[in-house]
Amino acid sequence: MDSEAQAALARLLRATRVAALGTLRGGAPLVSLVLYLPEDDFSAFVLHVSRLAWHTQDMERDARVSLAIVEADDGRADPQTLQRVSLRGSVERVTSAGGEYARLRQRWLERYPESAQTFELADFAFWKFTPADARFVAGFGRTYNLSPAELRGASGRV
Amino acid sequence: MDSEAQAALARLLRATRVAALGTLRGGAPLVSLVLYLPEDDFSAFVLHVSRLAWHTQDMERDARVSLAIVEADDGRADPQTLQRVSLRGSVERVTSAGGEYARLRQRWLERYPESAQTFELADFAFWKFTPADARFVAGFGRTYNLSPAELRGASGRV
Numbered sequence: 001m002d003s004e005a006q007a008a009l010a011r012l013l014r015a016t017r018v019a020a021l022g023t024l025r026g027g028a029p030l031v032s033l034v035l036y037l038p039e040d041d042f043s044a045f046v047l048h049v050s051r052l053a054w055h056t057q058d059m060e061r062d063a064r065v066s067l068a069i070v071e072a073d074d075g076r077a078d079p080q081t082l083q084r085v086s087l088r089g090s091v092e093r094v095t096s097a098g099g100e101y102a103r104l105r106q107r108w109l110e111r112y113p114e115s116a117q118t119f120e121l122a123d124f125a126f127w128k129f130t131p132a133d134a135r136f137v138a139g140f141g142r143t144y145n146l147s148p149a150e151l152r153g154a155s156g157r158v
Numbered sequence: 159m160d161s162e163a164q165a166a167l168a169r170l171l172r173a174t175r176v177a178a179l180g181t182l183r184g185g186a187p188l189v190s191l192v193l194y195l196p197e198d199d200f201s202a203f204v205l206h207v208s209r210l211a212w213h214t215q216d217m218e219r220d221a222r223v224s225l226a227i228v229e230a231d232d233g234r235a236d237p238q239t240l241q242r243v244s245l246r247g248s249v250e251r252v253t254s255a256g257g258e259y260a261r262l263r264q265r266w267l268e269r270y271p272e273s274a275q276t277f278e279l280a281d282f283a284f285w286k287f288t289p290a291d292a293r294f295v296a297g298f299g300r301t302y303n304l305s306p307a308e309l310r311g312a313s314g315r316v
Contacts, residue, residue, distance in 0.1 A: 017237045020178030020226045022187030025246075029180030029187045031226035033242045033295070054293070068178045068189035072231040078272035079175045084191045088183075114236035135212075137191070 001136075001144045006154040009136050012071060012083050013038050013154075017111075021047070022066040023058030030054060036067065036129075037104070037111055042155040043148070045087070045129045046094075046104055048115065052123050059127060063090040067129060081139055087131040094126035101126065159294075159302045164312040167294050167302075170229060170241050171196050171312075175269075179205070180224040181216030188216060194225065194287075195262070195269055200313040201306070203245070204252075204262055205285045206276060217285060221248040225287060239297055245289040252284035259284065 001009075021034045032055045037046040045067060049056045059065060070084040094101060104126050109116060118124045134146040146154075159167075179192045190213045195204040203225060207214045217223060228242040252259060262284050267274060276282045292304040304312075 017231055018228065018240060020180075020189050020228070022178075022180035022189035022224070024187060028222040028246065029182060029189075029224040030244060030246060031178050031180035031187075031189055031224040032244045032293075033226060033228050033240065035237055064186035066180070066187040066189040068191060070176065070178070070191050073175055074230075079193060079270070080273065082176060082191065086188060086190045088186065088188060112237070115238065135190075 001146065001150065001154070003157060005136070005138050005142070005144060007157040008083060008138055009085065009151075009154045010042075010157045012085060013042060013069060016069050016071065019045075020068040020070070021055050022068070023055045024062045024064065025054060025058050030058060034067075035112055035115070036069075037108055040155060042151045043130070045131070046108070047091070047127045047129060048108055048112075048118060048124060049127060050118075050121070050123045051125065056125075056127075059091050060093075063092065065089065065091050065129060067131075083136075083138055085134055085136045087129070087134050089129055089131040089133075091127045091129045094128055096125055159304070159308065159312070161315060163294070163296050163300070163302060165315040166241060166296055167243065167309075167312045168200075168315045170243060171200060171227060174227050174229065177203075178226040178228070179213050180226070181213045182220045182222065183212060183216050188212060192225075193270055193273070194227075195266055198313060200309045201288070203287045203289070204266070205249070205287060206266055206273065206282060207285060208276075208279070208281045209283065210281050214283075214285075217249050217251075221250065223247065223249050223287060225289075241294075241296055243292055243294045245287070245292050247287055247289040247291075249285045249287045252286055254283055
């Protein structure tokens, strides 16, 4: 992947605010919407979800998930050219105490100030998604299969 | 679901052009981007995909999929309020001959004129997704679980 594609990937992962989360529910896929926060080096992607939500119940049962992050449709002639990345990996719940929780809470609120009320609710928790691989479609015919190391390598590009 | 929510759902399903498709790959979820065409009565949602794509290979092995259709992010203060629907169901490949294929091809090209070239390629085919249930999030705290009949019931609203 050249530096131009790396920069496009970094912009996509940082500028997009919503992801499609795929979980396993009764052995079949369920795709739903989540907000996410990328770690600066793209080593992980943080979710803040309610255990009342189906996807959270799914993640408690099976940690294998996928995240798709897609450029918002701007009404262009061909939506097939929208940039997107599909990540596959696993999730782990973050303990709601200690410095790591406080760090994520501060960064989450910087990115999503309107979500402050969710931190008053006992059913919300942070989950950390660690990608095992990534598939980046930068445009028609420009698809890159990336390892976690290659994903991290794109994080320094702007 | 009241008529206002029905109209919002109908607008969302007709105005949105991209969906997040969740398939099973090696027993784990994979989420990727597809264009889609809703049937007028929302009884099915049509995909036009290449068998070179991972999601198509997945659908050939296991027909259980999920589609998430999400309002495009308009930069609003709270992206958690974006309207979205999660559909779960199964897919079936459409035979590439006969009147049904011709009807879908015409409707697809009306909706996605830029995709004409994909009809020149032998690896593309129509797949029909039939929903078994739907979960519509119309806004904060306004979530509706819908049967296929209730989904069809929304199709007459504008």
